[in-house]
Amino acid sequence: MATKKFGIVLDAKKCLNCKACTVACKFENTIHPGEDDYRIWVTELELKGTYPNISQEYQPSQCQHCENTPCASVCPTKATYKSPEGVVLIDYDKCILCKACMTACPYDARYENVHLHAIDKCTFCYQRQPEGREPACVETCPTRVRVFGDLNDPESEASKLLARNHTYQLKPERNTRPRLHYIK
């Protein structure tokens, strides 16, 4: 039996920019207020077209849980590591706060958590896994922008979405092989 491979398939066209995901993330993971303190974000992309025919899209994003992890490679103490399901996690006790992972990450997904005194980032709400619950951002989204699941299981909703749609990943030129797939 193949091991699980967690990932998220996003349909950004469904995003309302309500930012419920960012709020749910902050509550679930006790993220304190601070300009740089966030695990996920929703970028308002540039307007397309000319007035009056204009449109706008949003791009929700977070740590890409790369298969080829530039952050883990540069961590001198192996504080950044992967779970068996490929979720990139941080052992806070080992983090020396050298910030090499922050500079190495092409997605600007990491920040300094003052309260943990370590680098922090999205963990796909890994603490919820024993209960079989989805990440908070997935669970709270009113339009189901994000679909979380086991990409190794062809019967998972995420795998089916991935099979049915043309998708893209962010910054493929960086060869990080992200676990976040955006539907075109």
Place this chain on the structure above:
Amino acid sequence: MAAHTENHGKSFLKSLIVNNKDIPAMPFIILGLILCAVGGFAVISVFVKGHHEAYGVTRQVPWGLLISSYAYFVIISTGIAFIGGLGHAFGYEKYAKISKRIVVLATIVLLAGFTQILMEIGNPLRMVYMMISPNFKAPIFWMGMFYGIELVILAFELYLIFKPNQTEADHKLAAVAGFLALLVGVLATSNLGYVFGSLNAREWYHGIYFSTFLVVSGVTAGAALLILVHTIVYKGSLPAELKPSMVSLGKLMGGGIGVMMFLYLWKMLSSIFTEPGDAYMSVMSLINGPLSFNFWIGEMLLAVILPLALIVTAKGSIKKLSMAGFIFLIGLFFTRFDFVVAGQLPPMRKGLAGSGVITDVAGFAFYSPSMLEWLVYMFGFGVFFLLYFSAEKFLNLETESHH
């Protein structure tokens, strides 16, 4: 037996202590004390406030002034050790003549650099995990290894140069240690280029350029500091036997600046042609962006043009060479600062609403060092001035005879 050893140890230490009245060390020791006091206040403030509050680094620019100042000091140290290796191991007589001062200077400058990295790293105590749970793939692990080994080699060299009644075997050991200091120093500095070069996200640092540039500019800076220190110690009138050493260091410095210019030229030109990539943005931040003053005035004028002009026109004038060294060492600060910061100014996503990224109109992220960062940098200088000029005052750093 134990008492005898203790007495012997005491007399050995006592025999090292002298009081050099001719060396104008006191003003620098006092300056060092002042900088250590002010810097010490900053260090305590950082511990009380926490790094996050105390420093100006951000999520977009996580490495700032203290990484630059760390690089500034430790690369000068390995540059000095390189010159020492040329004297000790490769028989360059002109450098062997000043080998004692070289070893002491390299050690103290390295210690000054360590103050910077210890204040930059948020959890230095957890560095024990570099031993318990090392990641051999991580360049920072090797950085710690190489600089740690360099310090041990320099400490061993210190022991050898101050050891009374030196034998032929000691000289041979010193040659081996000098060679190892050169070798490990070059590895440490080039690996520092790799620490940056291994950052997937930051195109500016990729390639062989910085590993090479850091080694070359480090040797150049080592020569600059050695000339400057000798000029201070001898109040501008060096003994005749040391003048050829200084002239040779001047030539080394001039050659180093020449190679730096060569490297600059091709790095800048090749980066410009990467438009619209991040390396292009980085080079534009230097030429015509937020770092342009640093680049043109600091890097180009102070670290290249003025010192080179002084060296070329020096014609054996130690005064001019020391002036060139002084100006170069000021310019080198900008060189190190720009190297660290320019690579991080291109943000990882556009500074659009909701992205969490804040940029200027040209699309660059912001970084401005905080007052406490500057003061911690001053602490590094304080440690250097205090320790080095105390060594000049209370130890005999003249290299009497050598192999």
